[in-house]
Amino acid sequence: xxxxxxxxxxxxxxxxxxxxxxxxxxxxxxxxxxxxxxxxxxxxxxxxxxxxxxxxxxxxxxxxxxxxxxxxxx
Numbered sequence: 001x002x003x004x005x006x007x008x009x010x011x012x013x014x015x016x017x018x019x020x021x022x023x024x025x026x027x028x029x030x031x032x033x034x035x036x037x038x039x040x041x042x043x044x045x046x047x048x049x050x051x052x053x054x055x056x057x058x059x060x061x062x063x064x065x066x067x068x069x070x071x072x073x074x
Contacts, residue, residue, distance in 0.1 A: 011038075022047060 001009050011021065026041035
C-alpha cells in the first residue's frame, strides 16, 4: 500500500470484510510499539442502527406491526 498525498490508504476488501468495516464505519487509530492499529470505534452504530434511527418517528399512519406485516405479505 502507498499513502496518498492526502494521507489516505485503501484497505483491501478481504480485510474490510473480515473486520466488518463497511462504508461510513467509524474507526480509531492507536500506536503500540511502533505499530499502527486500526479499530472499529467503540460504540459505533452499524448501518442498520443508523437507518432505523433515521426512520424512527416518520410514519404518517398509525398501523401496528401486525398490520404492516399483513400488508407486506399480500
